[in-house]
Structures are given as structure tokens and as C-alpha cells.
Amino acid sequence: MSNPAAPTSLLALEQFTFERILDEDPLTHSLILLGTFPNPQVSDGVVKAVVRIEKTALSPDDGSRYFGSNGVVRKVEVEGSTDIYTWLFGWLGEDRERDIKINIICPATDVHIRKYTKQEQVMVNETPAIYEQHVKPYILAFPPSRTQWVENILTGISEKSKILYSSSEFLLLPDMKWDSKTLSSLYLIALVQDRNIRSLRDLRRHHVDLLKTIQREAHRAVREKWGLGTGSLRMYVHYQPSYYHFHVHIVNVNYQGNILGMSIGQAHLLDDVISLLELDPETGPGIFERMTLTYGLGDQHGLYQVMVEANKAAVAA
Structure with a gap:
């Protein structure tokens, strides 16, 4: 039996009176709204309604026709650009809300291509010896050009207008x-x-003040600019990181959109990092020099083969 109060046309949907947001989910790109629709069959003339709006999935079949003279994307605005990285917002129609965010790496190296290729993960154990023998040389071999975009930000060449806090x-x-x-x-x-x-491997006890200052200034910035209070932020460090210039990720604690980037093994809470560093001795090797770190590694990562072989050798020994 059909529901006479159910809105089944655009004209009916236009009668919706919005009351408030019930929920939002950046992961599924959805909003849940509370409101009313008119209904002359009830005493007060309106009925409550919950409306969930979700952006549909991007179709792989459209991959070849997003850009170009007859492309799906009809309008873009540049959000930012530094060195090889550019990010924009795109509209699938002139009068729409912005539909998609477009991140571009150009020129892209083989390392970038491998990084963004779908990968099978394997868990590896990185002992201090494996780090010194295999991982540290891998990190040191990266050319400065790989983090030129970071240098551009640090030296004020790019993103200057977006800086929320700056110090030495x-x-x-x-x-x-x-x-x-x-x-x-x-x-x-x-x-x-x-x-x-x-x-993470380079952190020592004397870096505690730096990390605590990052915590303090991040909390201050989001409180003053966006009104977010104590306990509203999740701060963490990646290992292995996506680029080898030390940085701290700071996200809304309710954000689930980067769930893979917050997975066990890769993400280390900043509070925990600070607590471990405070256990460091005044002299001698630091705790991150002495720890075995366990994390997931994709089969396209530059360390994958050497870490798998090193772990096999460790088990066989």
C-alpha cells in the first residue's frame, strides 16, 4: 500500500521545510536532515521527515571523460598549488554546489604512481638493525626534489595566506x-x-617541547577560528610516512574519512609519542632508536621487497 504522505516528485520535495542537521558523514559524503512536509490529513498540517542526502559513487566508466572539451566537469576553481601538487574543486554543472575535489601530482614519478596503485598489504617488523641497514639508507637516498613542495611552504613561496601559526x-x-x-x-x-x-625514528627527548607546542598551538587555533574545544582533535604521526619531512596530522576527532591513514601500526598518537620520549634517558640511545616498529606495507612501496626478505631472514635465524 502506498504512503500518501511520501514525496515522490520534485514538486513535493520542494515543499520540505528544513529544521536541523541530524548527522553528517564525510566518509560517505552524506547529510541527514530533519524537517517537515505539508500534510492536510493530520491535525497540525505537517508531518516530520528524515531526509538522507548522499553523493553517488564516481563511476569508473566515466574515468576517460571527466576532462576535455566535452568532459563531465564543467567548472573548476584552484584551491592551492605548490611545486608538483595542485588541488582544485570541480562542478559537474554551473549552478551546482561543488561536486568533487581534484588533487593533481604533475609531473608524477614512478614512486608516486606506485604509491597510488591499489596494493596488497603485509605486516612487517622493523627492528633497529633493519632500520639502520635498510630503511635509513632508503630514506637518505630520496632527492630534495621529493619534498620541494614542503620547502616552498616553509620558506613562504606558497600557501602563505593559509598559515594558521608560524614560528622558527x-x-x-x-x-x-x-x-x-x-x-x-x-x-x-x-x-x-x-x-x-x-x-618518528629521529625523535629524541629534547623534541618534547616542540611536540607539546604543536599540541598547544593546534588547540588554540581551532578554538579561536572554529570554536572547537578540548578533546576535539586527534593528533598523530605516520610511520612509514608518505614523505620524509617530519609532520603531524591534526584532524577533527569525529573525522573518519581518512580511516586507512589512522590505522593501527601506521598512526602513532602524538600524546603517546610524547609519553615515550619522556621516558628517554638523558644520555644514550633514544627510545625510537631502540624500538621495533610494526606496520603495514603495501606491495608497491619501495621498501616492500627488502623488508619482506629481511623479515624472512629474521624468522629463519
Whole structure:
């Protein structure tokens, strides 16, 4: 039996009276609205309605026709650009809300191509010995050009207008993955000025003050600019990171859109990192020099083969 109150046409949908947002989910790109539709059959003339709006999935079949003279995308605006990275917003029609975010790496190296290729994961154990023998040389072999975009930000060549906090120690600014609009998916990045800190492995006890300052200034910035209070942020460090210049990820604690980037093994909470560093001895090797780190590694990662072989050798020994 059909429901006479159910809106089944555009004309009926236009009668919706919005009351409030019930929920939003950046992961599924959806909003849930509460409101009413008119209904003369009830005493007060309106009925409550919950409306869920979700952006449909991008079809692989459209991959070849997104851009070009007859492309699906009808309008774009540049959000930012630095070195090889550019990010834009796109509209699938002139009068629409912005539909898609477009991130471009150009020119892209083989490393970039492997990174963004679908990968099978394997868990690996990185002992201090494996780090010194295999991982550290891999990191040091990266040319400065791989992090030129970071240098451009740190030296004020790009993104200068977006900086939320600047000091001789670090910069705080919106991450390129964030649309700078949706508060529930807030995503900031802290880039340190010290080029000698490439990853978690390089952190020592004397870096605790730096990390605590990042925490404090991030909380201050989101409180003053967006009204987010204590406990509203998740701060973490990746290992292995996507690039070897030390940085801290700062996201809204309710954000689930980067769930893979917050997975166990890869993401290390900043509070935990600080606590471990505070256990460091005043002299001698630091805790991140002595720890075995366990994490997932994709089969396209440059360390994949050497880490798999090193782990096999460790088990056989």
C-alpha cells in the first residue's frame, strides 16, 4: 500500500521545510536532515521527515571523460598549488554546489604512481638493525626534489595566506586533503622547520617541547577560528610516512574519512609519542632508536621487497 504522505516528485520535495542537521558523514559524503512536509490529513498540517542526502559513487566508466572539451566537469576553481601538487574543486554543472575535489601530482614519478596503485598489504617488523641497514639508507637516498613542495611552504613561496601559526620551529596550516569548509572533516598539518627530523625514528627527548607546542598551538587555533574545544582533535604521526619531512596530522576527532591513514601500526598518537620520549634517558640511545616498529606495507612501496626478505631472514635465524 502506498504512503500518501511520501514525496515522490520534485514538486513535493520542494515543499520540505528544513529544521536541523541530524548527522553528517564525510566518509560517505552524506547529510541527514530533519524537517517537515505539508500534510492536510493530520491535525497540525505537517508531518516530520528524515531526509538522507548522499553523493553517488564516481563511476569508473566515466574515468576517460571527466576532462576535455566535452568532459563531465564543467567548472573548476584552484584551491592551492605548490611545486608538483595542485588541488582544485570541480562542478559537474554551473549552478551546482561543488561536486568533487581534484588533487593533481604533475609531473608524477614512478614512486608516486606506485604509491597510488591499489596494493596488497603485509605486516612487517622493523627492528633497529633493519632500520639502520635498510630503511635509513632508503630514506637518505630520496632527492630534495621529493619534498620541494614542503620547502616552498616553509620558506613562504606558497600557501602563505593559509598559515594558521608560524614560528622558527614549525608551521600550522590546512592540509590539502581538507576542503577548508566542512568542520567535521577538519584536517590540519604541522610542518616542522628542522630538516634533520625525517621521521618518528629521529625523535629524541629534547623534541618534547616542540611536540607539546604543536599540541598547544593546534588547540588554540581551532578554538579561536572554529570554536572547537578540548578533546576535539586527534593528533598523530605516520610511520612509514608518505614523505620524509617530519609532520603531524591534526584532524577533527569525529573525522573518519581518512580511516586507512589512522590505522593501527601506521598512526602513532602524538600524546603517546610524547609519553615515550619522556621516558628517554638523558644520555644514550633514544627510545625510537631502540624500538621495533610494526606496520603495514603495501606491495608497491619501495621498501616492500627488502623488508619482506629481511623479515624472512629474521624468522629463519
